[in-house]
Amino acid sequence: xKKKILVSLLIVIGILLLAVAVYVIYMQCQYYRIEDNLSxxxxxxxxxxxQAGTEYKIMTYNIGFGAYSQDYxxxxxxxxxxxxxxxxxxYGKGMSAEDVEKNTSGCIERxxxxxxxFVFLQEVDVKxxxxxxxxxxxxxxxxxxxxxxxxxxxxxxxxxxxxxxDPHGAVNAGMLTLSKYHIDSNVRRQFxxxxxxxxxxxxxxxxxxxxxxxxxxxxxxxLINVHLSAYxxxxxxxAKQLELLNQVLAQEGEKGNYIIVGGDFNHDIADTIxxxxxxxxxxxxxxQLSDESLAEGFHFVKAENCMQVPTCxxxxxxxxxxxxxTVVVDGFIVSDNVKASAQNIDGEFLYSDHNPVVLTxxxxx
Numbered sequence: 001x002k003k004k005i006l007v008s009l010l011i012v013i014g015i016l017l018l019a020v021a022v023y024v025i026y027m028q029c030q031y032y033r034i035e036d037n038l039s040x041x042x043x044x045x046x047x048x049x050x051q052a053g054t055e056y057k058i059m060t061y062n063i064g065f066g067a068y069s070q071d072y073x074x075x076x077x078x079x080x081x082x083x084x085x086x087x088x089x090x091y092g093k094g095m096s097a098e099d100v101e102k103n104t105s106g107c108i109e110r111x112x113x114x115x116x117x118f119v120f121l122q123e124v125d126v127k128x129x130x131x132x133x134x135x136x137x138x139x140x141x142x143x144x145x146x147x148x149x150x151x152x153x154x155x156x157x158x159x160x161x162x163x164x165x166d167p168h169g170a171v172n173a174g175m176l177t178l179s180k181y182h183i184d185s186n187v188r189r190q191f192x193x194x195x196x197x198x199x200x201x202x203x204x205x206x207x208x209x210x211x212x213x214x215x216x217x218x219x220x221x222x223l224i225n226v227h228l229s230a231y232x233x234x235x236x237x238x239a240k241q242l243e244l245l246n247q248v249l250a251q252e253g254e255k256g257n258y259i260i261v262g263g264d265f266n267h268d269i270a271d272t273i274x275x276x277x278x279x280x281x282x283x284x285x286x287x288q289l290s291d292e293s294l295a296e297g298f299h300f301v302k303a304e305n306c307m308q309v310p311t312c313x314x315x316x317x318x319x320x321x322x323x324x325x326t327v328v329v330d331g332f333i334v335s336d337n338v339k340a341s342a343q344n345i346d347g348e349f350l351y352s353d354h355n356p357v358v359l360t361x362x363x364x365x
Contacts (some may be wrong), residue, residue, distance in 0.1 A: 057115070074277075118180070226265070269300050
């Protein structure tokens with residue numbers, strides 16, 4: 001009897017090991033990185049040209065694949081309460097298809113409320129198990145037909161069976177730039193990313209998108225939609241990403257162009273690490289960036305209300321104002337020849353774990 005039990009146990013272990021091996025081979029076969037310097041067409045490109053001396057608005061918003069209602073927490077996020085209690089998020093995908101639809105529609109309404117001339121969106125799903133295969137890109141474009149659009153894929157994972165109670169699944173997602181004005185060209189630049197065995201399968205294929213808009217005075221308005229790495233212990237990968245971004249900024253600055261970089265930097269960009277009331281300790285993923293971190297001739301535009309309105313909440317617990325850790329990680333970098341001011345929009349984290357930021361700017365004379 002004992003021998004039969006031992007044999008049965010060995011067979012089960014063998015089957016499990018085989019299943020793991022098959023899955024690893026499957027992941028490796030599915031794995032690839034998108035090439036650098038990839039040209040992207042502008043869909044529904046508009047004809048009107050940016051005018052020097054005219055005021056415009058640009059908005060950045062990480063919509064969090066439509067999952068992050070106030071009562072949502074994400075399984076990869078961890079934290080610690082000030083009393084020492086350890087916290088970890090629960091869900092791997094949106095709580096329901098209905099909730100994802102509600103949040104996606106809510107984010108679209110946030111854009112409509114601000115009526116910006118340009119929009120940078122991050123974490124937009126095209127087809128993903130985590131968002132119940134709702135095509136958020138199409139919903140956004142169908143709701144905002146007055147914009148030209150540029151989509152860059154930055155997450156294309158095979159099926160991820162984690163967490164086991166709510167698998168994240170397969171994902172095809174990216175970053176979306178919208179413009180009411182003509183775009184001459186777009187290039188997707190590949191960021192350095194981790195090549196660690198597990199991380200390379202689960203992390204985004206990080207990138208930034210450089211879009212060139214002609215200006216009436218003969219120069220170019222260069223718009224850069226960016227999403228830096230998170231879950232980067234020690235910040236080593238993000239440092240390499242910032243180095244590449246700075247190289248591009250320096251090159252564009254030498255040409256005398258007007259440059260605006262916007263998005264989710266996954267760094268504190270407004271000296272707000274300890275600005276907001278919270279019952280949680282400062283998470284280890286929070287790193288600080290300042291103007292000293294940028295190429296010469298560039299600076300962060302701190303929102304006028306940056307000490308009153310955060311742009312990102314920790315997702316290790318459901319959101320409760322004054323309890324969750326919050327910080328400003330979303331916003332804009334501009335070249336010194338761009339006149340600009342910014343406002344963080346207090347969306348109360350109703351539809352995303354991020355609040356949008358709006359930059360008002362003008363270029364030239």
